[in-house]
Amino acid sequence: MEETLQNEDIEQDRRSLPPSPRSASSIRSLVRSIVSHRVGRSPSAGWEILQPYEVMKAVEEKDIIFLMEIRDKAFPLLLQSSGGETPLVHAIRTGNKDVAIVLLGAFSRWINYLEDADIQKPQTQSYLKTLRVGLKLAINEGLAKSQSDLIASFMQTLVMSEGDKWVYSQASTVSRALNAGTEGKPVRVAGDAVRRFATKELGKADLIASLEDYVANATADLLMFGAWANALQTIKGAPMPSYYFARDDRVYKAFTERLDAHKADIKRSCSRRLKWQLQVLRDGLEGRSITYRVCPHQLV
Known part of the structure; x- marks a missing residue:
């Protein structure tokens, strides 16, 4: 049951993204990424003190289930830089395109769920500022790697974050x-x-x-x-x-x-x-x- 709910959650995040052309091979790759991580894991020291390196490790291992748990329990870490890179930029730079799509879907979902009253809060504004900076860097990195089908999605999420x-x-x-x-x-x-x-x-x-x-x-x-x-x-x-x-x-x-x-x-x-x-x-x-x-x- 838990696995079914997690896969449905991933599908909802994917739907949060603006439409972007996907090849049959990239779709198969995403499915393999999801299936290969059926069992979720917990951070080494608990969610309260989850470390940025653990997020980067999840990106490198394409641990999508764990990244979705981070989204739900420690979302700001998905925006935090480690070693000079955010998780999104790191995913693109290392060629983990499926992870980049999942992260972008998580950002889009978070923005869509923001209430009008929340947007004016200083903490939310800080998150949005970080998100805008990270996405601009991701656009540049995506162009450098010729991952052009993600650019339109980045653009829309940037506009959404601006309000x-x-x-x-x-x-x-x-x-x-x-x-x-x-x-x-x-x-x-x-x-x-x-x-x-x-x-x-x-x-x-x-x-x-x-x-x-x-x-x-x-x-x-x-x-x-x-x-x-x-x-x-x-x-x-x-x-x-x-x-x-x-x-x-x-x-x-x-x-x-x-x-x-x-x-x-x-x-x-x-x-x-x-x-x-x-x-x-x-x-x-x-x-x-x-x-x-x-x-x-x-x-x-």
Whole structure:
């Protein structure tokens, strides 16, 4: 029973990750990693004084079950450096890709489960800061090792860890670009914001398909955030939830629901340019998938 629950827990963490292409061989490798560690182990001196080297040893041995126990009982240790490396960076550097995916899933799950009240706590902010730094290092290391299918997942987790502040700040910048029309180059402004956010090294990844897919979707989401923010200058309505950002098609659904709910107000109160932009975004992004890579060219 315990083994079944642990395997289900691992599957839930895997589902917490943003979609990333997986080969048949990598899936088989992950299954072997799980099966080969059926019996969990305990830290040598108890959970209260678990040592960072024990976490690194679990990474090297691909002891996924033990890492999941650390997640539940001593989560901060998954963020702590040992020998100048975090467990995530160490997993990538040593080629333990399956462990890196499990760790990323654990981080994503932790962020998803944060309550609004918890985000403002100093301890939580400290963890988020450490997580952001570690993920940026992991992005650089992943690029160096050409493990490109993890980059989009790293990007999304970085955005999730940043919270409301970054999303709404960039949406405000994009809204001003939209107000300037095509001269404001809103698509470029939104795309540049996403690229700058992760790390200065991200420019080396221009040809990585999974990264370009993520950047395109995040760019489109920022455009919808910005356009709706402009609409709220003249009509009354609910803002776009920041936690929808770059998570499948949630932003588009929320965007179109708001357009439908406030159709009359938009027609009566919004400028001709804004009404055109809202319609272009609605039509241009309809039916997009998580790999949609083209923003409406009319807005460029």
